[in-house]
Amino acid sequence: MNESFLLAATTAAWLGILTSISPCPLATNIAAISFIGKNVNNSRMVFLSGLFYMTGRMLVYLVVSVLIVTSLLAVTDISFFLQEDINIILGPVLIIAGIFLLGFIKFSLPGFGFSSKMQDRASRYGIWGAMMLGVTFALSFCPISAALFFGSLIPLAIKQNSNILIPSLFGIGTALPVILFSFLIAFGVKSIGRMFDKLTLFEKWARRVTGIIFIIVGAYYALIYLFRLDI
Numbered sequence: 001m002n003e004s005f006l007l008a009a010t011t012a013a014w015l016g017i018l019t020s021i022s023p024c025p026l027a028t029n030i031a032a033i034s035f036i037g038k039n040v041n042n043s044r045m046v047f048l049s050g051l052f053y054m055t056g057r058m059l060v061y062l063v064v065s066v067l068i069v070t071s072l073l074a075v076t077d078i079s080f081f082l083q084e085d086i087n088i089i090l091g092p093v094l095i096i097a098g099i100f101l102l103g104f105i106k107f108s109l110p111g112f113g114f115s116s117k118m119q120d121r122a123s124r125y126g127i128w129g130a131m132m133l134g135v136t137f138a139l140s141f142c143p144i145s146a147a148l149f150f151g152s153l154i155p156l157a158i159k160q161n162s163n164i165l166i167p168s169l170f171g172i173g174t175a176l177p178v179i180l181f182s183f184l185i186a187f188g189v190k191s192i193g194r195m196f197d198k199l200t201l202f203e204k205w206a207r208r209v210t211g212i213i214f215i216i217v218g219a220y221y222a223l224i225y226l227f228r229l230d231i
Contacts, residue, residue: 008156012166015148015156016173018210021203024142025174032133033181049130050175050182056134058171061149065167069157086159087225093151094218100147101211134175144207145174152214 019025036049099105141149149170157166223229 012169016170028137052131053134054175056131057138060138061171069163091222097151098214
């Protein structure tokens with residue numbers, strides 16, 4: 001595994017983590033934690049539910065990524081352009097994703113709610129219900145998660161020609177808070193509420209720092225590969 005791919009893999013996992021603690025995805029993760037925490041007296045069930053929830057999220061991102069990346073690379077002309085000139089479009093894409101992360105552009109996307117009916121249905125299936133929630137919540141793309149997934153992860157997967165590992169790491173990252181809090185609930189760790197508050201504060205700064213880095217790196221790529229400047 002070369003350094004470039006290792007950096008891409010780390011970036012994919014970080015993008016997933018950043019997605020998971022962004023306001024909208026964090027709300028769905030909190031709902032999932034609340035659902036999983038109902039089995040607080042069965043630590044094994046709590047932890048397994050967290051793992052199955054993560055698996056559900058990972059599968060959605062994996063399937064969507066495979067379909068998109070494989071479809072694009074299957075078309076000869078598009079494949080040639082992406083493999084040869086992905087750096088040209090990567091600059092503007094990173095800049096736009098960074099602007100979304102900083103909150104300068106906002107829009108709403110249709111999503112899936114967590115109704116009591118869905119909760120009752122998921123409860124009947126135990127850990128498989130947790131996986132169903134993972135799938136459902138992963139499909140609930142919010143502006144930030146959409147910008148990170150379609151604007152950053154997909155170009156990264158194409159650049160590395162990886163439609164399995166890179167998306168999988170992103171999916172695992174999006175479910176890490178649920179895994180963490182499932183572990184804490186399972187083993188009776190107190191003060192979870194304070195940890196949520198700290199996580200929210202961390203998200204604000206992490207999103208801003210990542211947004212700024214995206215814009216800087218995007219501007220560099222644009223100057224080098226799009227405008228052909230020798231820096």
